[in-house]
Amino acid sequence: MSSNEEILKWRFDISTFRLIGRELITDRITALFELVKNSYDANAKRVNVIFKNITPISIMDRNGNIIAAPNPDCRIIxxxxxxxxxxxDIRDKWMVIGTASKRKKPYSPEPYNRRCVGEKGIGRFAVDxxxxxxxxxxxxxGENQWLNVEVDWRKYIKEEDSDEIKLFTDVENKFKYEIGEINASGTTLNISNIRDIWTKQDILRFSKEAGKIVSPYIRLNPEFNxxxxxxxxxxxxxxxxxxxVDFATLECSILFDKVNNKQQSLYFNSKKKVIDIKETPLKSxxxxxxKLYYFDESARKSYNRVYRSENNKIDGVKIYRDGIITTPFAEAEADQNKKRDILGIDKRLWQDLFNKxxxxxxxxxxDISKKENPSIIDSTNRQDFIDNQEYRDLKEFIIEQLVAIEQFKIFKRELRKANVKSEFERAKQETDLFTESLELLIKENPSLEPVLKTAVEQAKKTSTSVKKAEKVYQEAEKEFIRKENIYLSLMSLQQYAANLAHAVRTSLSKVKGGAEFFYKRYPNPSLDEYFRKYSQRIYSEMKTLNKVIDFMLSYAKSDLEFExxxxxKLxxxxxxxxEVTFDTEGIxxxxxxxxxxxxxxxxQFFVDILQNLIANSVKALKQNSNKIIKCSTYIEADRFIIFFSDNGSGIPIDKRDKVMELYYTTTADEGGAGLGLYIVKTRIESLKGSISIIDSEFDNAGTTFKIEFPLRKEQKI
Structure with missing residues (x-):
């Protein structure tokens, strides 16, 4: 080192502990989890979490209001x-931020050999x-003394408030030794001056979440309770x-084969009408x-009736690494608005209220593992995973498994509808047959009329009631279909409306510019040529906007009749x-x-089909300079054929079978929700047609959809 060079060392002040304590770990259930996980890493067989003196006290705030506050004697042990x-260990590991001890030795000592789950070295700050x-x-x-170390975070706060710059490492912590049995071992954290009020519901919530810390499908020997x-x-x-998982309507399980580079995946077998398994290459x-358990409405009622008192709730998908839960820890929330939905399962509910x-x-x-899934990494605050491509692919794969369940759910709903219809038909036939039999019996034996007259009248009433019930059911079903179709049409309109809003602003800006020109300069004979041009532009823009508004208003119609x-012309x-969107986007x-x-x-069905295809293409063309959307139609024998194409980003061959599944999207970055092409497919199928993705007519660019509908000869003109 030359004589004019000097040395700089990293330092951090005492506010750091707040950053990695109470501010980074924002959920107190997560904080407790971090501390319990440390016990797991320490080969504990049993952990006691004890709450003492939790009854709050009343205090007066600075405004003179009486409020509840934590009991000063409250403790969590x-x-x-x-x-x-x-x-x-305390000096060189527990008191060191970000220690690498567990990263160097990722497994706990024999004979437990547990995979350590606290590797970042900051979980201990959950205490704060x-x-x-x-x-x-x-x-x-083997030691004959207990070590008792006292850490008082208030000293750090006091030091932080002083004018003198003080380092975190300058704060001293007291310790002492106490006599103990030589064969005893373990660790107790006695936390006092509790920051928050803990209610019975809070504690039961922690207890419920703590039960998930170990995967129910991993057998620990010895157990961790x-x-x-x-x-x-x-x-x-x-x-x-x-x-x-009692009462589950459906139980599914998929595995992977590393030797043959295969990952199992669920899909709904439409021929067998069951959830089946296929093999795909291992994912990124x-x-x-x-393991996935699905509960239909009947199963949920049975589950909630039996386990209501145990505070057990059906609450989604959890991810475990090497048998221990990763994140999120605290999903169960009485207030659904506070619930974290890191996998995006409930975020899709707005997309389809009927089949989600x-x-x-x-x-x-x-179940993942450190060895097989090294790129799935906990975020430091334990609220999610680090956002990388591998994690995004994992979330997408989990949603794909749910899509199979959703398709099964749709099938079961349609089956129930068919069974109800069949039951009504059978009930009508049986009551009519019973009435006819009684009347025939009376006709053949008039002496029985006084005895059977009441039965005949009741049978006729029953027959009338069955027919009325069937009519009510049919009307309810028709109303459901009407609302479902309105909903799907509104969803079809959503992207169109979003594009339109931007385009309308552009169009109105042109109108405003022309209007301002008139306002400031009219009349002026020397500018008559400009006045004519601006009036033509305003007229043209308003005419286009009027057509667009008329089109949007057509979505309010709920007529489901065919015409x-x-x-x-359509x-x-x-x-x-x-047109406004095409002009604005340069298409x-x-x-x-x-x-x-x-x-x-x-x-309306046909409008939904074309509108969703157009919206899909607009997103796919975002990065293109030369943008084309093309629609070709012709008649072939008894089929009406549509080719719908764009020269956008295209759909990879391996994605073609998936893009029309519910919630699957290749344009998430452009706002795709995975519903548009699903609506296209369901609308086409409801019209007895079919849709497929073929090689693009624009050579290697873009996407071409081929749509076919049955066509009667008399429909040609």
């Missing part, structure tokens, strides 16, 4: 029988989230138990196992309604209608 810590002070009482087996106690509210050594995130699967219908266990439609109307629309003809269908 976390006590385990693990291998404990020595003085050197819970209370101002902690006493660490610990001892290793957590007992929760809060005597004031009647909780005495309650064993935290995993979620029950590595192999996983996944929510976290309240499934229990899922995803004869001239396809050339296609031109739909493309015209998107060249092309319509090629080889044959003029009439098709008998529901107009």
């Amino acid at each position: 976390i006590q385990d029988n693990g291998y404990g810590m020595s003085f050197e 989230k819970l209370g101002d002070k902690v006493n660490i009482i610990t001892k290793k087996e 957590i007992f929760v106690t809060a005597e004031e509210v009647g909780i005495v050594e309650e064993l935290a138990k995993p979620e029950k 995130f590595g192999g996983i196992t996944f 699967v929510s976290t309240r219908e499934i229990i899922g266990i995803v 004869d439609l001239e396809m050339n 296609l031109e109307e739909i493309f015209m309604s998107n 060249l629309p092309i319509i090629e209608i080889r044959d003029k003809f009439v098709i008998h269908c529901n107009k």
Whole structure:
């Protein structure tokens, strides 16, 4: 080193502990989890989590209002029988931020050999989230003294408030030794000056979540049990138990084969009408196992009736690494608005209220491992995973498994509808037959009329009631279908409206510019030529906007009747309604209608089909400079054929089978929700047609959809 060079060292002040304590770990249930996980890493067989003096007190705030506050004598005690810590462990590991000890030795000592789950070295700062002070009482087996270390976070706050710059490492912590049995070992964290009020519901919530810390499908030997106690509210050594899966309507399980580079995946077998398994290449995130339980409405009622008192709820998918839960820890929330939905399961509910699967219908266990899934990494605050491509691919894969359940759910609903219809028919036939039999019996034996007259009258009333019930059911079903179709049409309109809003602003800006020109300069004979040009532009823009608004208002119509439609006029109307968007986005629309003809269908369904395809193409063309959307139609034998193409980003061959599945999207970054092409497919199928993705007509660019509808000869014109 030359003589003019100097040395700089990293330093951090005492505010750091707040950053990695109460501010980074924002959820107190997560904080407790971090401390319990440390007991797991320490080879504990039993952990006691004890709450004392939780009854709040009343105090007066600075405004003179009486408010509730934590009891100053409240304590949370976390006590385990693990291998404990020595003085050197406390000094060189527990008191060191971000220690690498567990990264260097990722497994706990024999004979337990547990995979350590606390590797970042900051979990101990979860204590600060819970209370101002902690006493660490610990001892290793074979030692005759317990080490008692006192950490008072208030000293750090006091030092922080002083004018003198003080380093975190300058604050001193007291310790002492106490006599203990030589064979005993373990660690107790006695946390006091508790920051928050803990209610019975809070503690039961922790107990429920703590039961998930170990995967229910991993057999630990010896076991790892957590007992929760809060005597004031009647909780005495309650064993935290995993979620029950009794009453599940459907149970599915997938595995992976690393040797053959295969990952199992669920799909709905439409021929067999069952959930089946297919094999795909291993994904970017590595192999996983996944157990999934689905509860239909009847199963949920049975589950909730039996387990209501145990505070067990059906609440979605959890991810475990090497048998221990990763994140999120605290999903169960009475207030659904506070619930974290990191996998995006409930975020999809707005997309389809009729066929979705929510976290309240499934229990899922995803098992990953440090070895097989190294790129799935906990975020530091333990609220999510680090956002990388592998994690995004994992979330997408989990949703794909749910799509199979959703398709099964749709099938079961349709089956129930068919069964109800069949039951009504059978009931009508049986009551009519019974009435006819009684009347025939009376006719053949008039002497029986006084005896059977009442029975005949009742049978006729029953027959009338069955027919009325069937009519009510049919009307209810028709109303449901009407609302479902309105909903799907509104969803079809959503992206169109979003594009339109931007385009309308551009168009109105032109109108405003012309109007301002008139306002400021009219009359002026020398500018008459400009006045004519601006008036023509305003007229043209307003005419286009009027057509667009008329088109949007058509979505308010709920008529589901089929009608004869001239396809050339309808296609031109739909493309015209998107003229503002095409102009704004710089898209060249092309319509090629080889044959003029009439098709008998529901107009709104057909509008939904084309509108979703256009919206999909607009997103796919975002990055293009030369943008084309093309629609070609012609008649072939008894089929009406549509080719719909764009020269956008295209759909990879391996994705073609998936893009029309519910919630699957290749344009998530452009706002795709995975519903548009699903609506297209369902609308086409409802019109007895079919859709497929073929090689693009624009060579290697873009996407081409081929749509076919049955066509009667008399529909040609």
